[in-house]
Each structure stands twice: as structure tokens, then as C-alpha cells.
Amino acid sequence: MKQVEVKEQYKRERVEKLKKLNSDAFSYRYLIEDQVTDAITEGNRSMLEDTLKIINLDEMLEYLGEEGKEFQLRNFKNQLIIVNTYCRIAAKNGGVLPLYLHLISERFSILIEDAESIQYLRENVYYEIYREYCQAVIDFSTLTYSSAMTEVVSYITENLTSELTLTNIASIFGMHPVHLARKFKQETGTTFIGYVNQQRIYLAKYYFHLGNYQLSEVANLSGFNSHSYFTKVFKKITGQTPTKYIKQLPINEKA
Template sequence: RWDKKLIHCVSSGSKVNSVKILDKIFDLYFIDEESYNIRKYQNKLIYYNTLLLDLLIEKDFGNLYATGLFQRYMDKIEGARFIRDIKNIFYDMIMDYCFAISEFSVKHYSVLVGKAINYINSNLENNLSVSEIANQLYVSPTYLSRAFKKETGFLIIEYINKLKIKHATFLLRDTALPIQDIGRIIGINDVNYFSRLFKRYMSQTPTQYRKIFN
């Protein structure tokens, strides 16, 4: 019952309603503070993480973003040692999946813009251009740009950069990968440009951002 309610709330991108359901789940199922039961709580989170991955797949998210988010939380779950860790991970997981749904869902867009978003999500590791995306969709770059801006409120390149930087924050927080490698993973080979772009969106450099979580 509560599983379905939580997934329904996340599927709408509602953080407020998702947290309300999450609090209920905590009260009902996460009450044992003893660390020797940590495995059963880890298994519960793996179950929820899998349900949420299925939700992203159902909504046509690209493989890099969906599987990256899923694997990020699998690693966090396996590293949990105490019930407080489990609760913090569960909360962060719900927030990140809500963000993904609210920011990048394609269901409420036109077919053209939805396809453009799908292509971006599926090719995030590449150095994408408006012309390349338009060619894949058999429309002119000008027409695609106009439709994309009208429906999303973003220029295509701005949308791509926003998604790349969001994925980069995951990698900075949860891996020890060098910053230049993280840039390459999201399709930005110039580490100086990556740092400038990251600072534009996050108001701090990748190095400064990483220090906060270390």
C-alpha cells in the first residue's frame, strides 16, 4: 500500500507529498535501531531503488542518467552501517528521483520535444549540438530550438548543460574520480571549460563542491 503511494508521489515529481509518505514508511518499517538488522533495511532500500529505476525507464529516461542514479544509490545502500544512514540515504534517494521526474520527464511535452529530450538523455556522454539533435529528428535546428524553448523554457544547450552538471554533482559527491574524468563522462573534455560551466550553474567550482561532501 505505502509502496504504491510513494511511487505514485515520486512519479508526479512532488517532493512534499513524497516526504509525507516517506515519514509514514519510516514510522511503520524503520523502527529497529539495532545495527545487526541493517541487512534487512538495505534490502528494503534496494527494493525501492529498483522500483524507482523502473519508473524512470517507464518514463523513457536515458540510460546514462537512469542507471547512473540507480547505481549511485546501490553503492550508498551497500555502504550503510547504521539505521540513521539508511534513513538519510532513503530521503536523498527520493529527493533525487523526484528531481529527475520533475525536471526531465517527457510525458507532458509534444512528440518532437519529447524525442529531443530522450535523445539528450541517451547521449549525455557526447558533445551534443542543436544541429545534431535536429538532424536525428529530421527537422531544422531553428524549428526545433523554437519548439524546445516554448515548451521547456530552456534553450537546448542550456538544458543539456543543466543535465550534465546535475550528473556531475552525483559523481563529485559519490566517487573519487578525478575532475577531468568526470568531465569526460558527461561529454566535456576540456577540464577548464567544465570548471567554468560548473561554477556558472552551482556558484562554485567542482573542487569546492566536492570538499563540502568530504
């Protein structure tokens, strides 16, 4: 075979291989996207974890290009921005209220942009985006709530930094406090104060990621009047103290 023909054959093989790689990447990406969005919308943690197990992140990172670490990091960040967007839409379809979606979305946007290495994004962001949105649906979906309860939780979300007590909320909606407490636990699966605290802690996380406030300021901005109570609630919900959480933020992380 002539040298020219060998070169042409090599070019054709290379093009076909590239087409196959692109096709595989496209199919793989959308297969994963469909499965994780379904799991998030349904609030199905088991289905989500099963799907995450089949993701080959090393293989996925191979498609980011070989033009240098900075280029790869930017590409991975762009991919995570897309993930953040479709996970947010999936959680919205799962009945999560707008403010809660905003807090999660903005927090991960900050995490993504501030990260200085692919390794950090792999270990602290990629899988957690899916899990966080899925957990939001599990904890805060309003799809099964009655219209009255949807109004109550919407009011709570819109007034997180105000004084929120069972008595004043019951008064606002013309309900007896005991009836509201019982109905709240029945429909949301948690107590009134537990629900309020969960939302306030996610608001606190958002402020921590901004990096512009002291711990005591964040406690106040999140609706807590007591620094010690804020620390106690934060640890109960997240499993770590606010101080430890802050130390793990990407602004304190070195590449």
C-alpha cells in the same frame, strides 16, 4: 490460575502482539510505498514532501531487528535497495528515459553499499532517493512531449559525450535551429544547453561515486571539454563545487 496456564496465556499474548506488529508494519510500509510512488510518477514534489513528513523513520528502524548494529545496518541497506527499485519503476512510469534512471539507480546503489552507518543512510540517502527520482520526472519526463521531441531528447541522452550543439541536432532531425530552440524550450521548459548540461552533471555524479577517476577525468567523461566550465555548471546545478561534492561521498565518510 495455574502457572502452566499463565505461561500459555503469556505466549498467546506475545504471538498476538507480534502479529499486530507485523500487520502494522506491512500496512504502513505499503501505504507509504503507494503514496510516494504516485507522487514520483506524477512528478508531484508537494505531494511527495507531505508523504515524507508522516514517515516515522525511528519506528521503521525498530523492525530491523536487535541482533547488533551490523545486522541492523544490513537490513536497512536491504530495505533501501527495495526503495531504490520501486522508485526507479515509478520514475520510469513517469516517462524518464532509461539512461537517466540507470545513473540515479546505480549512484544510490553505490551510496547504499558503501555506507558504514545507519546514521549516514538516514541523513544522506533515505529521503534523497525519493526526491531525486521525483525531480527526474519533473525535469526529464517525456510523457507530454511530441514524438519529434521525444526522439530529440532520446538522441541527446544516448550521445551525451559527443559534441551536442543546437545546430548539429537541428541538422540531424531536419529542423531549423531557431525552430528547434523554440520548440525545445516550449516542451521541456528549459533551454537546449540547459537540458544537455543537467544530464551531463548526473553522469558526472555517477562517475564520482565510482571513486575511480580524478576530477578532470570525470569532466571529460561527462562530455565537458573545459574543466573550469564543468566546475561552473556543476555548482550551478547542484549548489556546490565538484570538490565539495566529492568530499561528502561515503568513501570519505567515517562511521
